[in-house]
Amino acid sequence: MQFPDGTQALEDVSLTIRQNEFVSVVGPSGCGKSTLLKIASGLFPQTSGIVKVDREQLGYTFQDATLMPWRKVRGNVELLMELRGYSKAERKRIALEQIKMVGLDGFADHYPKRLSGGMRMRASLARSLALKPNVFMFDEPFGALDEITRERLNDELVSLFMRNSFTGLFITHSIPEAVYLSSKVVVMSRRPGRILKEFDIPFAYPRDPNLRFSAEFAALCNEISVSLRQAIEQ
Numbered sequence: 001m002q003f004p005d006g007t008q009a010l011e012d013v014s015l016t017i018r019q020n021e022f023v024s025v026v027g028p029s030g031c032g033k034s035t036l037l038k039i040a041s042g043l044f045p046q047t048s049g050i051v052k053v054d055r056e057q058l059g060y061t062f063q064d065a066t067l068m069p070w071r072k073v074r075g076n077v078e079l080l081m082e083l084r085g086y087s088k089a090e091r092k093r094i095a096l097e098q099i100k101m102v103g104l105d106g107f108a109d110h111y112p113k114r115l116s117g118g119m120r121m122r123a124s125l126a127r128s129l130a131l132k133p134n135v136f137m138f139d140e141p142f143g144a145l146d147e148i149t150r151e152r153l154n155d156e157l158v159s160l161f162m163r164n165s166f167t168g169l170f171i172t173h174s175i176p177e178a179v180y181l182s183s184k185v186v187v188m189s190r191r192p193g194r195i196l197k198e199f200d201i202p203f204a205y206p207r208d209p210n211l212r213f214s215a216e217f218a219a220l221c222n223e224i225s226v227s228l229r230q231a232i233e234q
């Protein structure tokens with residue numbers, strides 16, 4: 001991927017994600033992770049190479065929750081369904097179902113400004129989940145949250161992944177988050193981003209929250225951290 005100003009963002013990236021895999025990408029700041037996600041989701045086209053993604057039912061969450069402040073939670077969750085022409089009754093039914101699923105029961109009639117950052121992100125997840133995505137892309141959705149809220153949302157995302165069975169592509173700066181969520185973690189090089197290394201994550205789903213305190217988890221995080229440090233220093 002080369003931007004019009006000549007910035008070479010990605011080079012020789014080769015990545016295969018199978019159905020129902022959950023793949024996280026970590027890499028130095030500015031290495032091209034968001035660019036990779038935007039190309040994969042079709043937000044903009046690559047300048048060379050081939051990208052094949054089943055985008056028929058694509059979910060996407062951004063770094064911030066991107067809710068409309070003048071719409072209540074339910075109105076926000078209904079937004080994408082509205083754009084797709086779902087009937088009013090169907091929108092309402094699905095929105096209330098998803099609001100419950102992400103743990104926002106009782107907040108359907110609240111405006112975003114009355115929600116915490118974690119709750120806003122849950123509403124944003126509910127909005128994407130309403131379309132039943134079979135491919136779901138996440139651009140560092142929990143980066144701005146405190147550690148405890150982030151871990152809780154990671155637990156919830158794993159259970160959403162179990163219940164909804166989508167294919168996930170997740171960008172993060174947090175190695176523990178990547179390992180906890182994923183079946184595979186990919187380390188990218190500095191810009192122009194290349195895939196330096198892929199790590200298969202051997203832990204079974206659903207993930208036990210205590211996994212985070214196990215020696216195996218720590219050892220794997222450490223291995224990925226060494227690889228990331230090499231990527232930064234290269």
Ligand SMILES: Nc1ncnc2c1ncn2[C@@H]1O[C@H](COP(=O)(O)OP(=O)(O)OP(=O)(O)O)[C@@H](O)[C@H]1O
Pocket residue numbers: 003004005007008009027028029030031032033034035036191
């Ligand atoms: N529209 C654009 N035009 C020119 N350069 C761009 C454009 N968008 C991104 N870039 C550059 O491409 C590179 C990759 O950006 P990208 O946002 O994909 O990195 P990232 O790995 O997601 O960064 P971070 O971890 O800091 O979020 C950066 O050097 C960025 O400045």
